[in-house]
Amino acid sequence: MAHHGQRPAKGSGKGSPAHRGRAAGSGSRQGKPASRRAPRTEKVVFDAPAAAPEEPRTFRLGAVPGATPGRWIDTWKRRLPHVALELVPIEVAGQREALDDLDAALVRLPLDDAALHVIALYDEVPVVVASTDSHLLAADELTTADLDGEVLHSLSDDVLGPVEVPGTVPARGGPLSTADAIATVATGVGIVLVPMSLARLHHRKDADYRVLADGPVSTVALAWPRARTTPDVETFVGIVRGRTANSSR
Numbered sequence: 017m018a019h020h021g022q023r024p025a026k027g028s029g030k031g032s033p034a035h036r037g038r039a040a041g042s043g044s045r046q047g048k049p050a051s052r053r054a055p056r057t058e059k060v061v062f063d064a065p066a067a068a069p070e071e072p073r074t075f076r077l078g079a080v081p082g083a084t085p086g087r088w089i090d091t092w093k094r095r096l097p098h099v100a101l102e103l104v105p106i107e108v109a110g111q112r113e114a115l116d117d118l119d120a121a122l123v124r125l126p127l128d129d130a131a132l133h134v135i136a137l138y139d140e141v142p143v144v145v146a147s148t149d150s151h152l153l154a155a156d157e158l159t160t161a162d163l164d165g166e167v168l169h170s171l172s173d174d175v176l177g178p179v180e181v182p183g184t185v186p187a188r189g190g191p192l193s194t195a196d197a198i199a200t201v202a203t204g205v206g207i208v209l210v211p212m213s214l215a216r217l218h219h220r221k222d223a224d225y226r227v228l229a230d231g232p233v234s235t236v237a238l239a240w241p242r243a244r245t246t247p248d249v250e251t252f253v254g255i256v257r258g259r260t261a262n263s264s265r
Contacts, residue, residue: 159228187205
């Protein structure tokens with residue numbers, strides 16, 4: 017206890033710096049707000065199921081002789097590499113029946129059937145095929161009047177339909193296949209009328225052809241059963257019509 021009249025020790029009073037320091041320190045500890053923790057960031061994981069892989073399948077495309085779907089098939093392979101395309105050769109005489117087992121086919125018109133979708137694609141000009149020794153090849157282009165007196169072979173697989181050329185003489189022996197008829201005219205016996213693509217398909221060194229300006233054309237078309245208009249068929253139709261992968265149907 018301090019004696020009466022004795023001053024308190026320096027620095028020990030209420031107002032002393034030491035007291036103020038202690039008070040301040042004590043108050044500071046009690047009043048200091050709790051430090052804020054940064055919010056936890058968690059990776060959001062989406063548990064959506066992965067898309068089921070498409071079932072392997074094949075698109076079966078028929079094609080009559082002379083049809084050339086090569087560029088469309090190339091586009092198909094780039095656009096749908098996971099769907100195989102099988103090119104199936106078919107004959108004009110059996111093209112309707114063949115469509116029952118195909119997804120679609122390049123056919124020759126006429127092909128009248130209400131159960132089919134048919135889109136005409138292009139017309140082929142007819143040509144006269146003759147031996148390279150024939151006088152007919154001296155012209156750049158022929159007309160039916162130029163064929164007067166020529167022996168004309170009929171075809172068992174004819175795609176131009178019944179063609180009557182006034183002044184021509186029917187060949188003996190009955191109809192021949194296109195390949196056999198062209199082989200025959202190459203020997204110098206008669207002429208044959210076919211679409212240009214078939215003349216090119218059966219090209220020979222000893223035969224050549226000239227366009228028949230006033231002859232009947234052959235129309236190539238794309239056909240498929242109405243009841244089987246699948247997404248793959250719609251894709252092929254779009255390719256044939258020149259639509260891009262981003263075009264709407």
